[in-house]
Amino acid sequence: MKILEENAGALTNFEVLDFLRAKGASRDPSRVLAKVAMSEYKVYDYLVKTPAGSQTRESVKEYFTAIKQHDLSEAEVLNVLNIRPASEVEIYHIIEDCEERFPDEEVTEIVEKVENTLPAPPDKATPEEITKGDEETETQKHDEISQDQTEDGEQMDTS
Incomplete structure (x- = not known):
């Protein structure tokens, strides 16, 4: 492989996720079939949960x-795409000097364009699901520790 142009530009989260999918990353629990490093799977797992x-x-x-019709810098355009703000309040944190650069109507228009062109982000887990997941993880850790102890020949206290 030959590098044609160094630092050609910033990538969107979608482009990184698309690249990882092309390499074979998926939600396959075994994760042994694809030629994807574990660190790349961590990135994949994170990006799948984002917009x-x-x-x-x-x-x-x-x-x-x-x-394009709005006077946004490249970084602002990418940040709006990656974060996918759903309200005007969120836009003010992404766009530098937003209050001074854009009237309220234009900020509303930007949010509407985001909502109309980009799909809604994946659903977030409910607090109950998060708690349940933590409990299952703790149970799995306990079971793994118990198995390690029995494999080493140590006696387990079952009382």
């Missing part, structure tokens, strides 16, 4: 076309 997990090439292309 990039529900985006498509078409939606990203449509977003870039729709957002």
Whole structure:
């Protein structure tokens, strides 16, 4: 492989996720079939839970076309795409000097374009699911420790 252009530009979260999927990353629990490093799987697992997990090439292309008319820097355009703000309040934290650069109507228009061009982010886990997941993890850890102790020949106290 030959590098044609060094530092060609920043990547969107969608582009990174798409690249990892092309390499074979998926939600396969065994994760032994694909040629993807464990660190890449960690990135994949994170990105699937972000707005990039529900985006498509078409939606990203449509977003870039729709957002061009606003005077946003490249970094701001990428941040809006990656974060996918759902309200005007969130836009003010992404766009530098937003209050001074854009009237309220234009900020509302940006949010509407984001909502119309980009799909909603994946659902977040409920607090009950998070708690249940933590309990299952603790039980699994306890079982693994118990198995390790029995394999080493040590007696387990079952009382």
